Amino acid sequence: MLFNSYEFLLFFPIVVIVNFLLPHRVRYIWLLVTSYYFYMCWNPKYVLLLLGSTLITYVSGLLMERMSHKRLVVAGSLILNLGILVVFKYANFLTLNGNRVLERIGIGYRLPVLSLLLPVGISFYIFQALSYTMDVYRGEIAAEKNIFRYALFVSFFPQLVAGPIERSKVLLPQLKCRQNYDFERVKNGLLLMIWGFFLKLVIADRIAMVVDEAYNLDKGYGAGILLLATFLFAFEIYCDFAGYSAIAIGAAKVLGYSLTENFDSPYLASSVQDFWRRWHISLTRWFRDYLYIPLGGNRKGAVRQFLNLMIVFLLSGLWHGAQWSFVVWGGLNGFYLVVEAVLGRIRKKHTTEGGAGKRHGENPFGKAVRIVWTFILVDFTWLFFAAGSLSNSIIILKRIGKGIGHCVEDLLQINMPGMSQKQWIVLAAALFIMVLADVVKYLGGSIRMKLMKCFFVWRWLVVIIAILAILVFGVYGSGYREANFLYFQF
Amino acid sequence: MKRLQKIVGTVLFLLLLGFCIGGVSRYLRPKMSDFYREKEYDAVFFGTSECYCTLDPAVFDEYGLKTYNRGMPVQTMGFTYYYVKDALEHAKIDRVVVEVFGMSFAPERYDDLENADSSLNKMRDSATKWQAVRELMPKSQWTEYCFPLDKYHGEWEKKEYPSFHAFLKDLKTKYKVDVDRGYQGSDSSIPFEYASPEIRMDENRAVLYERNVDYLNRIYALCRKYDTELILVRAPVPCYWLIVEEANSIQDWADEHDVIFYNYYQYVEEIGFDANTDSVDGGEHLNTIGARKVSRHLASFLAERKRTEIR
Numbered sequence: 001m002l003f004n005s006y007e008f009l010l011f012f013p014i015v016v017i018v019n020f021l022l023p024h025r026v027r028y029i030w031l032l033v034t035s036y037y038f039y040m041c042w043n044p045k046y047v048l049l050l051l052g053s054t055l056i057t058y059v060s061g062l063l064m065e066r067m068s069h070k071r072l073v074v075a076g077s078l079i080l081n082l083g084i085l086v087v088f089k090y091a092n093f094l095t096l097n098g099n100r101v102l103e104r105i106g107i108g109y110r111l112p113v114l115s116l117l118l119p120v121g122i123s124f125y126i127f128q129a130l131s132y133t134m135d136v137y138r139g140e141i142a143a144e145k146n147i148f149r150y151a152l153f154v155s156f157f158p159q160l161v162a163g164p165i166e167r168s169k170v171l172l173p174q175l176k177c178r179q180n181y182d183f184e185r186v187k188n189g190l191l192l193m194i195w196g197f198f199l200k201l202v203i204a205d206r207i208a209m210v211v212d213e214a215y216n217l218d219k220g221y222g223a224g225i226l227l228l229a230t231f232l233f234a235f236e237i238y239c240d241f242a243g244y245s246a247i248a249i250g251a252a253k254v255l256g257y258s259l260t261e262n263f264d265s266p267y268l269a270s271s272v273q274d275f276w277r278r279w280h281i282s283l284t285r286w287f288r289d290y291l292y293i294p295l296g297g298n299r300k301g302a303v304r305q306f307l308n309l310m311i312v313f314l315l316s317g318l319w320h321g322a323q324w325s326f327v328v329w330g331g332l333n334g335f336y337l338v339v340e341a342v343l344g345r346i347r348k349k350h351t352t353e354g355g356a357g358k359r360h361g362e363n364p365f366g367k368a369v370r371i372v373w374t375f376i377l378v379d380f381t382w383l384f385f386a387a388g389s390l391s392n393s394i395i396i397l398k399r400i401g402k403g404i405g406h407c408v409e410d411l412l413q414i415n416m417p418g419m420s421q422k423q424w425i426v427l428a429a430a431l432f433i434m435v436l437a438d439v440v441k442y443l444g445g446s447i448r449m450k451l452m453k454c455f456f457v458w459r460w461l462v463v464i465i466a467i468l469a470i471l472v473f474g475v476y477g478s479g480y481r482e483a484n485f486l487y488f489q490f
Numbered sequence: 491m492k493r494l495q496k497i498v499g500t501v502l503f504l505l506l507l508g509f510c511i512g513g514v515s516r517y518l519r520p521k522m523s524d525f526y527r528e529k530e531y532d533a534v535f536f537g538t539s540e541c542y543c544t545l546d547p548a549v550f551d552e553y554g555l556k557t558y559n560r561g562m563p564v565q566t567m568g569f570t571y572y573y574v575k576d577a578l579e580h581a582k583i584d585r586v587v588v589e590v591f592g593m594s595f596a597p598e599r600y601d602d603l604e605n606a607d608s609s610l611n612k613m614r615d616s617a618t619k620w621q622a623v624r625e626l627m628p629k630s631q632w633t634e635y636c637f638p639l640d641k642y643h644g645e646w647e648k649k650e651y652p653s654f655h656a657f658l659k660d661l662k663t664k665y666k667v668d669v670d671r672g673y674q675g676s677d678s679s680i681p682f683e684y685a686s687p688e689i690r691m692d693e694n695r696a697v698l699y700e701r702n703v704d705y706l707n708r709i710y711a712l713c714r715k716y717d718t719e720l721i722l723v724r725a726p727v728p729c730y731w732l733i734v735e736e737a738n739s740i741q742d743w744a745d746e747h748d749v750i751f752y753n754y755y756q757y758v759e760e761i762g763f764d765a766n767t768d769s770v771d772g773g774e775h776l777n778t779i780g781a782r783k784v785s786r787h788l789a790s791f792l793a794e795r796k797r798t799e800i801r
Binding site for chain 1: 496499503506507510511514518633634637639640641643644646647
């Protein structure tokens with residue numbers, strides 16, 4: 001069940017109304033049942049994996065409290081969970097690459113390719129379940145005794161298939177608390193959901209029409225169009241994923257639960273490091289807490305720090321998808337961070353030697369330049385994300401390289417790909433609203449909060465206009481492809 | 491008190507939102523057919539493309555008959571039934587004329603969703619339309635009918651106005667004016683070899699599809715309920731063995747129910763049908779010349795019947 005489907009528009013109000021009508025002590029059972037139903041709408045068979053991962057981590061939590069061999073238990077939980085992930089997500093990637101190696105070295109044997117569908121959201125819920133195992137191992141949280149409540153923690157439907165990846169110490173205690181109906185919180189949550197739908201349906205899916213068209217290599221678009229599509233893809237993936245996150249956080253808020261913010265004006269970041277503090281925050285924190293820091297972080301010298309960064313980002317790339325293009329994407333981001341770390345160390349050394357010098361680029365202009373530069377660096381990596389494969393990425397890069405001199409001519413052609421002129425105007429207006437909201441957030445404000453406080457007539461007016469804008473300008477329904485959220489495939 | 495305030499506020503907001511969505515839907519979806527502008531008709535025609543290519547309301551005007559053609563592409567008998575029901579609920583109609591090419595549609599044609607969809611879109615919103623949707627459309631398409639914005643929200647792109655006045659005028663316009671009143675004629679002509687008298691006069695009977703007969707029975711019952719005369723018509727094209735034999739079976743049904751059936755396979759000489767000039771596409775549909783011949787013949791009959799009734 002997609003958030004942008006009619007089924008969800010029916011499902012969600014029913015879940016909310018019944019949830020608040022039920023006595024508090026059984027609400028988590030209701031949410032568990034509806035969460036499993038939500039997941040089973042895709043493929044009922046794969047609920048077994050969700051159940052399997054839940055049982056493994058639940059039992060491992062209990063065992064860790066009762067046994068002295070905690071390391072053995074946590075290792076067992078990690079191996080089993082990552083095993084599920086490897087089999088269902090990476091088996092064919094490994095097989096295909098293994099077969100290539102066998103072919104290169106002249107061995108006739110070929111590994112069999114499995115016909116497995118990638119279970120929706122597997123990377124998200126396995127990471128969430130693993131975070132519980134590790135938190136219990138570290139003693140940061142007591143093992144959850146109630147299996148149904150724990151199962152709800154792993155499967156809570158708003159964030160089940162694409163995050164935010166919640167930490168057990170954040171979500172589990174909330175599932176135990178009494179969540180009373182709060183009119184203001186419900187309004188706040190619904191506003192957030194409307195914002196999410198706006199990002200997804202009006203911006204992301206509209207840009208997708210252009211990017212899908214331009215990145216269709218058979219169409220042979222020139223460098224200008226490819227650069228434009230690459231530029232726009234940055235907003236597509238942001239609005240798609242931030243839109244999903246906003247709907248997820250909003251839906252959870254309506255039900256009375258607070259989820260982690262997943263995005264914080266990422267394209268206003270002034271360095272790649274800053275970008276990763278603002279982009280997919282829950283995943284970045286997961287990797288930081290459960291991989292980067294255990295590997296030694298930046299405490300074991302410069303070389304180890306650089307190595308750790310590369311390991312984390314290469315694995316982050318692989319987490320996003322079993323393709324070399326994702327590995328390259330992760331590798332590039334890791335490389336950027338290493339370069340920034342090197343420059344940071346040089347700058348620090350220079351500052352220490354030369355006294356308390358003013359940091360270069362602190363003025364607004366310098367900051368703006370750094371924001372633009374960071375965006376360019378990040379957007380370049382999105383090319384590998386959007387192209388679908390490494391070979392496609394290389395073809396696109398070659399085309400851009402060859403036609404770079406004719407960019408302006410490409411962009412001035414009468415028929416831009418994928419959309420009519422009116423659609424472009426709508427897209428520009430919608431992007432302006434999105435950027436404005438991000439700038440306000442960056443400066444510490446919140447349009448949503450301002451809206452919540454203003455006179456009800458203005459609030460109603462804005463909300464009704466927003467809903468109508470989504471309904472009229474959104475990309476959905478007959479004649480349009482029902483677009484999945486990009487991050488579902490991860 | 492505060493709780494009541496919140497409840498009232500929420501209800502008012504939802505009503506206002508519903509009103510706005512309804513208004514935007516009305517603006518973006520196609521205007522209602524001007525069939526609904528009139529409340530009385532001497533006759534209304536129903537059926538497939540054979541109907542809207544054959545019966546021209548302009549010809550019936552010449553005979554003092556107010557008519558409208560509600561034929562639609564691939565209007566299966568199921569859709570015909572609901573279009574008849576909707577029309578009778580809307581207007582006082584003296585005669586319901588059904589062109590029966592739809593009786594030859596195999597049950598699989600009911601799944602020809604693309605055309606069926608365009609067919610139902612020309613029916614006004616009503617309980618009858620909802621019954622038709624539930625009975626004839628797959629569940630996956632129900633939302634399009636419950637929530638028209640799903641299908642028509644992209645129409646904003648096609649709207650263009652030279653002035654604000656034109657925009658206001660469009661807002662106020664309720665009906666889509668169709669000067670041909672549902673008739674879709676074409677002047678072009680492709681000659682073809684018409685079926686021999688042996689085929690046209692064949693007296694064998696073909697078994698009719700049960701589902702189609704069921705809907706024909708329902709149309710008959712509906713006409714009786716509304717005290718309207720049902721008249722069946724079979725255009726002279728297309729003409730081949732099976733369809734002639736099916737027409738014979740329809741004749742049996744008509745005789746059994748005391749319903750008039752104009753089977754134009756048997757009137758080709760009388761109306762002066764000419765295969766060299768009267769078809770737009772080599773024997774599948776009539777062009778304006780052929781349509782005029784059939785329309786004049788039927789109009790003459792209906793006018794006579796009307797005169798008899800007045801006397």
